[in-house]
Amino acid sequence: MPLEISISVQAEGFDPGVEYRLLRSENYVDGATAMFVGNVRDFSPAESGEQQSVAVLELEHYPGMAESALTDIARQAAQRWPLGRVRIVHRYGPLSAGDEIVFVGATSAHRQAALDACAFIMDFLKSRAPFWKKEFAKGAEKGDWVQARNSDEEALKKW
Amino acid sequence: MINVLFFASLREQLGCEGLQAEASGITDIAGLRTSLAAKGSEWQAALASDQLQVALNQKLSSMEAAVKDGDEVAFFPPVTGG
Numbered sequence: 001m002p003l004e005i006s007i008s009v010q011a012e013g014f015d016p017g018v019e020y021r022l023l024r025s026e027n028y029v030d031g032a033t034a035m036f037v038g039n040v041r042d043f044s045p046a047e048s049g050e051q052q053s054v055a056v057l058e059l060e061h062y063p064g065m066a067e068s069a070l071t072d073i074a075r076q077a078a079q080r081w082p083l084g085r086v087r088i089v090h091r092y093g094p095l096s097a098g099d100e101i102v103f104v105g106a107t108s109a110h111r112q113a114a115l116d117a118c119a120f121i122m123d124f125l126k127s128r129a130p131f132w133k134k135e136f137a138k139g140a141e142k143g144d145w146v147q148a149r150n151s152d153e154e155a156l157k158k159w
Numbered sequence: 160m161i162n163v164l165f166f167a168s169l170r171e172q173l174g175c176e177g178l179q180a181e182a183s184g185i186t187d188i189a190g191l192r193t194s195l196a197a198k199g200s201e202w203q204a205a206l207a208s209d210q211l212q213v214a215l216n217q218k219l220s221s222m223e224a225a226v227k228d229g230d231e232v233a234f235f236p237p238v239t240g241g
Contacts, residue, residue: 060167065217102241131240132167145168148237
């Protein structure tokens with residue numbers, strides 16, 4: 001099917017089941033659908049020492065650039081693999097443990113293309129899309145900004 | 160004027176979401192960064208980070224990129240979405 005890219009940057013939650021059905025609706029040529037969902041954890045994996053509990057994760061974003069950066073990443077994926085539909089949803093604002101943060105879905109005639117496209121989009125999203133996470137322990141007024149990890153930048157080299 | 164924006168920890172360090180900077184005398188982002196750093200010791204410290212990232216008109220850019228009147232320049236720490 002002709003390429004269809006759909007991007008949402010939103011405060012509201014999303015339903016992965018609904019997203020799946022939108023990827024599949026009247027799509028009878030792509031035999032493969034791959035999806036990734038990122039969720040909020042209730043702890044912060046400290047690189048040195050003990051884990052910190054996290055009650056709220058707040059996401060800041062750069063309105064406008066967030067949408068265009070995600071669109072650009074989806075287009076790059078579609079240049080590398082034969083994709084049908086590509087859908088990215090990224091949330092912002094305060095989120096609780098367990099909440100969905102991000103959805104990436106791709107359809108293709110080929111399973112490896114759909115799987116690789118999702119992995120590629122997530123790798124580039126993590127290092128190129130303007131979102132920033134701040135973690136709050138239970139009842140804490142002051143949060144801690146999550147530090148970018150070198151491993152995220154390293155992950156891009158495999159593409 | 161250049162529309163300058165700050166995000167995340169940098170926004171908090173500066174206590175500033177954004178400002179309008181005079182474009183005359185500024186040729187590139189590095190020059191804009193230098194003129195902003197001259198606003199005070201807080202600004203100098205926050206903008207000195209070698210991790211600092213920059214977007215020009217909502218696209219990731221480099222400190223060497225040319226800027227002109229009407230551009231939007233955003234400074235921010237490394238992104239941590241996903």
